[in-house]
Amino acid sequence: xxxxxxxxxxxxxxxxxxxxxxxxxxxxxxxxxxxxxxxxxxxxxxxxxxxxxxxxxxxxxxxxxxxxxxxxxxxxxxxxxxxxxxxxxxxxxxxxxxxxxxxxxxxxxxxxxxxxxxxxxxxxxxxxxxxxxxxxxxxxxxxxxxxxxxxxxxxxxxxxxxxxxxxxxxxxxxxxxxxxxxxxxxxxxxxxxxxxxxxxxxxxxxxxxxxxxxxxxxxxxxxxxxxxxxxxxxxxxxxxxxxxxxxxxxxxxxxxxxxxxxxxxxxxxxxxxxxxxxxxxxxxxxxxxxxxxxxxxxxxxxxxxxxxxxxxxxxxxxxxxxxxxxxxxxxxxxxxxxxxxxxxxxxxxxxxxxxxxxxxxxxxxxxxxxxxxxxxxxxxxxxxxxxxxxxxxxxxxxxxxxxxxxxxxxxxxxxxxxxxxxxxxxxxxxxxxxxxxxxxxxxxxxxxxxxxxxxxxxxxxxxxxxxxxxxxxxxxxxxxx
Amino acid sequence: xxxxxxxxxxxxxxxxxxxxxxxxxxxxxxxxxxxxxxxxxxxxxxxxxxxxxxxxxxxxxxxxxxxxxxxxxxxxxxxxxxxxxxxxxxxxxxxxxxxxxxxxxxxxxxxxxxxxxxxxxxxxxxxxxxxxxxxxxxxxxxxxxxxxxxxxxxxxxxxxxxxxxxxxxxxxxxxxxxxxxxxxxxxxxxxxxxxxxxxxxxxxxxxxxxxxxxxxxxxxxxxxxxxxxxxxxxxxxxxxxxxxxxxxxxxxxxxxxxxxxxxxxxxxxxxxxxxxxxxxxxxxxxxxxxxxxxxxxxxxxxxxxxxxxxxxxxxxxxxxxxxxxxxxxxxxxxxxxxxxxxxxxxxxxxxxxxxxxxxxxxxxxxxxxxxxxxxxxxxxxxxxxxxxxxxxxxxxxxxxxxxxxxxxxxxxxxxxxxxxxxxxxxxxxxxxxxxxxxxxxxxxxxxxxxxxxxxxxxxxxxxxxxxxxxxxxxxxxxxxx
Numbered sequence: 001x002x003x004x005x006x007x008x009x010x011x012x013x014x015x016x017x018x019x020x021x022x023x024x025x026x027x028x029x030x031x032x033x034x035x036x037x038x039x040x041x042x043x044x045x046x047x048x049x050x051x052x053x054x055x056x057x058x059x060x061x062x063x064x065x066x067x068x069x070x071x072x073x074x075x076x077x078x079x080x081x082x083x084x085x086x087x088x089x090x091x092x093x094x095x096x097x098x099x100x101x102x103x104x105x106x107x108x109x110x111x112x113x114x115x116x117x118x119x120x121x122x123x124x125x126x127x128x129x130x131x132x133x134x135x136x137x138x139x140x141x142x143x144x145x146x147x148x149x150x151x152x153x154x155x156x157x158x159x160x161x162x163x164x165x166x167x168x169x170x171x172x173x174x175x176x177x178x179x180x181x182x183x184x185x186x187x188x189x190x191x192x193x194x195x196x197x198x199x200x201x202x203x204x205x206x207x208x209x210x211x212x213x214x215x216x217x218x219x220x221x222x223x224x225x226x227x228x229x230x231x232x233x234x235x236x237x238x239x240x241x242x243x244x245x246x247x248x249x250x251x252x253x254x255x256x257x258x259x260x261x262x263x264x265x266x267x268x269x270x271x272x273x274x275x276x277x278x279x280x281x282x283x284x285x286x287x288x289x290x291x292x293x294x295x296x297x298x299x300x301x302x303x304x305x306x307x308x309x310x311x312x313x314x315x316x317x318x319x320x321x322x323x324x325x326x327x328x329x330x331x332x333x334x335x336x337x338x339x340x341x342x343x344x345x346x347x348x349x350x351x352x353x354x355x356x357x358x359x360x361x362x363x364x365x366x367x368x369x370x371x372x373x374x375x376x377x378x379x380x381x382x383x384x385x386x387x388x389x390x391x392x393x394x395x396x397x398x399x400x401x402x403x404x405x406x407x408x409x410x411x412x413x414x415x416x417x418x419x420x421x422x423x424x425x426x427x428x429x430x431x432x433x434x435x436x437x438x439x440x441x442x443x444x445x446x447x448x449x450x451x452x453x454x455x456x457x458x459x460x461x462x463x464x465x466x467x468x469x470x471x472x473x474x475x476x477x478x479x480x481x
Numbered sequence: 482x483x484x485x486x487x488x489x490x491x492x493x494x495x496x497x498x499x500x501x502x503x504x505x506x507x508x509x510x511x512x513x514x515x516x517x518x519x520x521x522x523x524x525x526x527x528x529x530x531x532x533x534x535x536x537x538x539x540x541x542x543x544x545x546x547x548x549x550x551x552x553x554x555x556x557x558x559x560x561x562x563x564x565x566x567x568x569x570x571x572x573x574x575x576x577x578x579x580x581x582x583x584x585x586x587x588x589x590x591x592x593x594x595x596x597x598x599x600x601x602x603x604x605x606x607x608x609x610x611x612x613x614x615x616x617x618x619x620x621x622x623x624x625x626x627x628x629x630x631x632x633x634x635x636x637x638x639x640x641x642x643x644x645x646x647x648x649x650x651x652x653x654x655x656x657x658x659x660x661x662x663x664x665x666x667x668x669x670x671x672x673x674x675x676x677x678x679x680x681x682x683x684x685x686x687x688x689x690x691x692x693x694x695x696x697x698x699x700x701x702x703x704x705x706x707x708x709x710x711x712x713x714x715x716x717x718x719x720x721x722x723x724x725x726x727x728x729x730x731x732x733x734x735x736x737x738x739x740x741x742x743x744x745x746x747x748x749x750x751x752x753x754x755x756x757x758x759x760x761x762x763x764x765x766x767x768x769x770x771x772x773x774x775x776x777x778x779x780x781x782x783x784x785x786x787x788x789x790x791x792x793x794x795x796x797x798x799x800x801x802x803x804x805x806x807x808x809x810x811x812x813x814x815x816x817x818x819x820x821x822x823x824x825x826x827x828x829x830x831x832x833x834x835x836x837x838x839x840x841x842x843x844x845x846x847x848x849x850x851x852x853x854x855x856x857x858x859x860x861x862x863x864x865x866x867x868x869x870x871x872x873x874x875x876x877x878x879x880x881x882x883x884x885x886x887x888x889x890x891x892x893x894x895x896x897x898x899x900x901x902x903x904x905x906x907x908x909x910x911x912x913x914x915x916x917x918x919x920x921x922x923x924x925x926x927x928x929x930x931x932x933x934x935x936x937x938x939x940x941x942x943x944x945x946x947x948x949x950x951x952x953x954x955x956x957x958x959x960x961x962x
Contacts, residue, residue, distance in 0.1 A: 274793060278760070308763065332847060334911070336911070339913040365816075366848070366849065
């Protein structure tokens with residue numbers, strides 16, 4: 001049956017797409033809630049009513065369960081879990097990462113996943129911890145590769161197998177793992193063993209790891225960020241090119257009395273208010289929720305509702321081309337996420353070729369917005385403009401009538417020739433009152449234009465406030481106020 | 482009966498409090514949804530289940546309604562609207578601002594509001610448009626003042642009368658209006674006629690207007706920002722010291738097919754996703770909602786749910802001392818709101834004395850965080866620290882053993898003497914990797930400390946990256962790397 005992935009919209013390196021496996025199709029980015037058959041705090045049939053199109057469960061738990069193993073083999077996973085959407089199964093890899101080993105082989109787990117009717121299967125890869133020594137990482141990657149090759153050989157090229165990308169924090173290894181997986185023609189590729197990075201807020205490294213894996217992977221591959229389920233980082237991960245997430249957080253956090261928000265997690269014990277529009281939060285006070293006999297289930301419901309809402313928001317942002325703004329909004333919620341976001345901005349040039357050409361708008365959200373892909377693209381394009389012999393740059397000052405050519409100036413982009421004034425990004429760009437960083441970037445754009453028009457006599461008209469910055473940048477130009 | 486306002490928690494100039502009128506008490510900040518008796522798209526009894534503690538309705542509409550006037554006089558407003566919470570009534574002022582005049586007197590509207598059992602009454606003030614000439618503003622303010630004086634005289638000092646503060650965009654007039662209202666002992670003070678500023682995104686001026694009104698008002702007054710009901714600006718308005726909002730937006734926007742989010746408004750027609758956790762959004766796709774026969778009611782429900790959720794979030798932020806972070810999050814949503822936020826930061830010194838001493842944390846969210854009240858306060862306090870004769874400032878470099886005194890360095894605060902290392906704000910402060918603006922503010926703090934310790938021999942230990950910035954700022958200090 002195979003796995004097919006179709007990209008419909010793009011923004012930065014993010015995509016909105018359709019993932020098709022057999023007769024199941026789900027929208028991406030997607031969140032697959034983790035369902036433990038023994039602890040169905042929210043039954044999958046209820047999840048479906050909240051917009052969940054796919055779930056993930058653990059084949060290893062099924063295979064070891066007296067209660068569920070035979071049921072799953074006889075009736076199939078979809079019937080046992082009462083869910084007719086997409087069901088992905090994990091192998092015993094997670095248990096291996098926790099307990100060190102599992103008593104099942106690669107072939108056994110994949111056969112079992114097939115036999116219980118799972119839609120997407122995972123081979124028994126080795127989830128290499130990010131802090132593992134390089135030599136050990138290489139050795140473990142070799143085992144993972146061998147098992148993926150074995151899986152393809154035994155189950156054939158059309159089996160709905162996923163191909164995990166390991167490599168710890170070594171960018172070259174993640175990249176070569178990605179390349180190997182794509183060469184083996186896996187269309188669905190989880191980036192594995194990143195949970196320890198997320199748990200310790202190492203978002204800067206996470207950004208590098210994902211960029212590296214994506215560099216190796218076929219751009220058409222559907223990328224699953226294994227174990228990522230907190231809504232605060234969906235926007236960032238999607239901007240890097242991840243398409244699927246899975247999460248047990250909604251349930252695990254509920255068990256610990258933790259309340260998920262798109263900007264972080266709160267302890268219910270310490271909360272004075274329930275700041276959310278979900279039915280649980282609008283019909284309970286914090287105190288009522290704390291004392292409810294259904295506390296855990298209600299909290300899990302809230303946690304899943306906000307998580308699904310954020311997935312919707314990310315999809316909407318990609319579709320309308322406002323993903324940079326959502327990444328900015330979410331990543332300022334924690335200083336370490338801000339670090340990850342700034343790392344993404346540092347490396348934006350590497351993603352620029354993936355970004356789309358026009359978007360709904362450009363809203364300036366602070367100095368970080370100056371490093372957006374659209375500004376870089378504009379600065380690369382602007383030198384192609386040909387100026388007349390004498391030009392006035394209108395940066396907010398007086399416009400003497402002697403100039404035949406007047407070029408606008410809009411920071412952080414810079415010069416805005418008449419032909420570009422209505423087009424993206426400068427046209428639908430909204431900026432606040434100018435700030436120094438923004439003007440410095442605008443000056444960069446102007447410098448690029450002047451460099452390719454050395455024979456033009458340029459006058460810059462601006463206000464007292466900004467004249468010194470222009471005079472310093474362009475000592476050979478006349479600056480009038 | 483009178484109006485009583487009690488402040489329980491503070492953050493920046495914002496408060497969490499209790500507003501008591503007769504036997505009714507509501508938590509503030511509060512949103513009073515506007516209820517039009519003729520068009521009860523969400524009945525007040527349903528609002529109550531969503532956490533609404535108070536509503537506002539228009540006494541003028543009641544007085545002119547064949548259907549409702551007698552009913553309200555006979556059965557009382559609470560019975561007619563089936564709502565036992567707080568009900569505030571507006572006079573005919575809103576109609577006056579739209580139609581130019583109304584056929585009711587000040588005394589008539591107040592008597593009517595009393596007779597229908599309203600909890601908070603509004604005199605017939607003149608809502609002066611922000612773009613009115615100064616002379617005309619003064620003349621209209623005079624009429625408003627006369628009517629408030631008249632109201633106090635006729636209805637007595639304990640009548641639950643509100644005292645609106647007008648003055649258009651003239652800061653001195655808003656301030657003197659505030660002072661006059663407080664001198665007349667109004668405890669509940671709406672800041673009036675700001676809707677045109679909000680409608681045209683003039684948030685910078687709105688900030689100035691509110692600061693001016695608050696300067697004149699008694700700090701114990703409960704401040705209502707008349708007509709403010711979009712959740713994107715609640716955090717900003719609360720930071721400035723507003724306590725109550727009212728909104729018809731949830732219903733008016735629903736009528737126009739507009740979908741409210743805490744970061745702006747979307748057109749349902751253009752939406753691909755419903756990015757929200759409310760029951761409407763989790764149980765419908767965008768397309769299903771567009772086609773629903775109950776579209777308007779469902780959309781109003783969503784709009785009100787997110788609005789109430791944001792009010793909860795603002796209260797929680799004030800309570801835990803994270804309001805600066807929420808203001809930052811919300812105001813970056815639109816460049817003009819960012820302008821308003823930056824204006825608030827420019828004027829933060831004026832609010833510093835109102836801010837509380839310790840908070841839960843300080844999360845750095847971008848260069849704007851350097852202008853927070855806590856940084857200013859720290860820079861004013863740090864010069865009081867007495868240094869030893871020889872000091873090492875540890876800004877990330879090597880620590881030679883020859884220094885008896887080692888002072889930490891944490892931008893944007895600056896030097897962190899041992900005694901302060903665990904206390905707010907430097908203790909619970911989380912910052913990303915250093916950036917230039919942050920380090921410049923830290924250097925400001927260090928300069929203030931060194932200025933009051935001129936005899937100390939200071940060595941600064943830092944990394945190659947930051948050494949030039951320290952060398953330029955402190956040419957007389959040794960800088961080691």
